[in-house]
Amino acid sequence: QEQLVESGGGSVQAGESLRLSCAASLYTYSRSTMAWFRQPPGKEREGVAVIGIGTGTTHYADSVKGRFTISRDNAKNTMYLQMNSLRPEDTAMYSCAAYLTGGTWSGGQFKYWGQGTQVTVSS
Numbered sequence: 001q002e003q004l005v006e007s008g009g010g011s012v013q014a015g016e017s018l019r020l021s022c023a024a025s026l027y028t029y030s031r032s033t034m035a036w037f038r039q040p041p042g043k044e045r046e047g048v049a050v051i052g053i054g055t056g057t058t059h060y061a062d063s064v065k066g067r068f069t070i071s072r073d074n075a076k077n078t079m080y081l082q083m084n085s086l087r088p089e090d091t092a093m094y095s096c097a098a099y100l101t102g103g104t105w106s107g108g109q110f111k112y113w114g115q116g117t118q119v120t121v122s123s
Helices: none
Strands: 005-007 010-013 018-023 034-039 046-051 058-060 068-073 078-083 092-100 110-113 117-122
Touching (some): 018 034, 034 078, 046 078, 058 068
Parallel strands (some): 010 117
Antiparallel strands (some): 046 058, 092 117
């Protein structure tokens, strides 16, 4: 069973930055569209950003466009989410996902998930 390993969460002030990492096995990484999701307290999970394999096409939720950047490091089998200009409303449990099995990426039909990393932004 694939295990995605996340790191990089924490508590910051509004306006600051964090970078999340998600490491996968070579087998999964090389064959998977990968994405970041988040679930704010008391709310539904939402898609944050996605990156394809090959050309690495990206898409972002409107709420994070211009502030967050998703990327992949093929040498490390790792996906990143650089989060700048963080806001209190970005507070959530962030999870990475790999291997889209159907539907649009924001629907969350991925085969593999990480355990989640907490991001807390205070005003």
